[in-house]
Amino acid sequence: MTDQPKHGEIRFGQPGDPVIRNVNWGGLKTLYIKEVRRFFKVQLQTVWAPAVTTLLFLVIFSVALGGGGRTVTLEGQAYRFADFIAPGLIMMGMLQNAFANASFSLLVGKIQGTIVDYLMPPLSTAELLAGLVGGAVTRAFLVGGAVWLAMALWPGVDVTPVHLWAILWFGLLGSLFLALLGVLTSIWAEKFDHAAAVTNFVVAPLALLSGTFYSVERLSPLFQAISHANPFFYVISGFRYGFLGAADSPILVGSVVILGVNIVLGLTCYTLLRRGWNIKN
Numbered sequence: 001m002t003d004q005p006k007h008g009e010i011r012f013g014q015p016g017d018p019v020i021r022n023v024n025w026g027g028l029k030t031l032y033i034k035e036v037r038r039f040f041k042v043q044l045q046t047v048w049a050p051a052v053t054t055l056l057f058l059v060i061f062s063v064a065l066g067g068g069g070r071t072v073t074l075e076g077q078a079y080r081f082a083d084f085i086a087p088g089l090i091m092m093g094m095l096q097n098a099f100a101n102a103s104f105s106l107l108v109g110k111i112q113g114t115i116v117d118y119l120m121p122p123l124s125t126a127e128l129l130a131g132l133v134g135g136a137v138t139r140a141f142l143v144g145g146a147v148w149l150a151m152a153l154w155p156g157v158d159v160t161p162v163h164l165w166a167i168l169w170f171g172l173l174g175s176l177f178l179a180l181l182g183v184l185t186s187i188w189a190e191k192f193d194h195a196a197a198v199t200n201f202v203v204a205p206l207a208l209l210s211g212t213f214y215s216v217e218r219l220s221p222l223f224q225a226i227s228h229a230n231p232f233f234y235v236i237s238g239f240r241y242g243f244l245g246a247a248d249s250p251i252l253v254g255s256v257v258i259l260g261v262n263i264v265l266g267l268t269c270y271t272l273l274r275r276g277w278n279i280k281n
Contacts, residue, residue, distance in 0.1 A: 028127045031118075035135025039101055046097070046139060051146035054093045058151060061085055061213060072215050074246035082157040087240040088212035090147045090159075091174060095235070098140035098175045099203050102182025103195045105132055106279065111191065115279060125274040129183065129266070136179035137172070144171060159243060166251065167242030173258040174235035178203070180265035187272050187279060206232045216248045231261050 039046040062082040071078040109115035118128060151159045161167055181203075189195045210232035216224055227233050234254030241247035247254075273279070 024123055024127055027121055027123045028131055031121070031123065031128070031131030032134045032138075035101070035105065035131060036138050038105075039135070039139050046101075047142050047146055050093050050097055050143050051150045054089050054147045055150045055154065057089055058082065058086060058154070058157065062156065074215060074217070074244065074248065077246060079244055079246075080158075083159075083244065084215075084240075085213055086151050086157050086159050087243040088210070088236045090144050090151070091171070091236050091239040092207050092210075092212055093147050094140040094144040094171060095174055095178045095207055095232070096199075096203065097143045098136045098178040099182040099185075099199065101139045102132055102136035102179040103185040103189070103198070104182075105135075106183070106186035107189050107192070107195055110279065119276075119280065125270055129269055129273060132183055133176065133179040136182060137175040140175035140179070141171065161242060162245045163242045165242075166238060169255070170235055170238035170242065170258075173255070173262065174232075174239065176262050177231065177235065177258055177265070180262060180269055183269045184265060184272070187269070187277065190278075206230055210236045211248055212236055231258060234258050 062085075070081045072081055072084040073079075074084075106115065106118065109118055123131070148159055151157055181198075185195055185198045189198075209227070210230055211227060216227045216233065216237075219227065228249070234249060234257050237247045237249045238251055238254040238258075241251055
């Protein structure tokens, strides 16, 4: 007797037996491509428009606050104001778009009744989460690249990388942070107003108060402590280090803080998705 099927015989597993025992790479790739194609079909709105908007921020703040040769001092070295705020603006655009992409997928599925398209395929909870987060991170890096290109072509600002590893590392950590926060928001939200409330009252204020337009070293001790409690501060500071070679905070500390926040958010999203909280009911 042998367990091997005879020639031409098709043998199916018993009901309940897993067919895909490891990672469903095909399903994960399909979900990731779906998420990327979803925002790339409207790339003028999702990629290039943020680049133009962020460039306008740079122009306005450079003209309004950077005139007269104004400089910002970091670690005892003076940098031109435009060179100082440019990395923060790039990172801010990446963070906002990572959140926007991740907070849309499950939410629109719940509103339109198509959430079953995410729940029925043979994807594990980790694979579902990885596909959603992967699409958001991809959009963030595309936006960051578009913003960097626009700033590189703009006269009067230098965005030449000094430490490329820091740019990629903190770009990845920051994008993951906001992507996971976006997934958590889409699980909780019941309508678009809920997601907009998180954007307007959580993401935007924390991004603007993260040291993007100013050096935290010039603040009073109280506001320095408040800034150091803001996770966005470590992302912006580390990303700026990649362009200037100087930062408001130790790079290792920032890496540990954001990595810890990402682990907590990832475990939270995984647990809620696995239980189907606010999704399957």
